Amino acid sequence: MSIFPPINEQMDFIRRGVEEIISEDELVKKFETAEKTGDPLVIKLGCDPSRPDLHIGHAVVLRKLRHFQDIGHQSVLVIGDFTALIGDPSGRNKTRPQLTPEQVDEFSETYVQQAEHILDLKTLKIVRNGDWLGAMNFHDVIKLASHYTVARMLERDDFEKRYKSETPISIHEFLYPLAQAMDSVELNADVELGGTDQKFNLLVGRDLQKDHGQGPQVVITTPLLEGTDGIQKMSKSYDNYIGITDPPSEIYGRTMSIPDDLIIRYFEFATDVDSTVLKDVQTKLSDGKTNPRDLKRQLAREIVSLYHSDELALEAEAEFDRIFIESDVPDKMEEWSTGAAEVTILSIMCDSGLVPSKREARRLIDQGAVTVDGEKVLDITENINVSSPVVLKVGKRRFLRVSA
């Protein structure tokens, strides 16, 4: 009597929403061994706590880690507290800033708090790679470094690009893949997960494990989800992300702003809907009879439900409709009291922090983007009477209830 589901079911489950499995045969063998011995597989995911704001792009791989938990395997989250001090160069065209130990501690905590929205903390094992990497001495490091060559390091796409484009690569960045590989050796990992940009690092893990007489880990990569702009990968620095801790209205709205041709990818990688739903969406997208907007609404509800609840998803939708379709004002909005019955429009906008400068406020008024209780403000010197509260609207989505 096995504690795991049938192997073909496990494989189907794991295959959904991943980019590549190296290799499927090895994974099947691992599952078979687990079946025989009853020992769960060790599934490793390393995380870099340098930027702890998790978005639904990070969630792709985190959910995969969760999937392994769901079928009874041992998921391990490796907090890269030590490697964060190095700065992972993956997918970057410049050196990452190195963090202080205090920052790393703080960020790690935030990371786990946020990951809790996706992972099952009851069975999750959390370790810090500083525990073993921090114990290595210089001799150990040199020995580790001798396992790899410069030429092989330069094979890595981003190193090669940076080298060719004459952007700096620091020596310490070469140590990153090796450090990460050490984690796999330390944990004797059966599987390591990562984004496609991590592929090189993950493969180094296999090599190093073999050098240490371990069976090489299976490498599973997940796609890097495009951001809401549809062009660049989702990232906080491009401001094209949907944060997993964002409020429902924000998640809903940002989802509605993605380009149409991203709808199917988001369904596949940002939700857990099953393959029949996926097929249905695919059909509707191409049949020309369905308004893509309606599919996007469905998608937005799915994603809000995932991180909040079905109920809040419906609320978010209702509010979205009210603001953008009916051009009405939202239920809840920020409030601001002026301290006087009559104030200039410029000072309200600036003092409340709704706009960053008077210059900016002036521009917006000139462009006809500012209304008070639905009345367009035409003159930048206008005084507003707020003895009874008014609703200030700037652009399409900035609202403020202003009172004296």
Next chain:
RNA sequence: GGGGAGAUGGCAGAGUGGUCUAAUGCACCAGACUGUAAAUCUGGCGGCGAAAGCCUUCGGUGGUUCAAAUCCAUCUCUCCCCA
């Protein structure tokens, strides 16, 4: 150790003494339109000011000049070639 090139607005990237708040593209903001915060089109995109106008910005510092992103010195950082 020797030689050469470079650092410009959120990013990329022009500009080599005044016409430079600094071309252009991307990003961003707004308006129109719409099926949405999509697409497309139009406008905007340092600060203060009602306006006139004033102030601040081109790696840091100091200098030359009536005038510097542009010239000189120096510092910091980066890249390339040779050894």
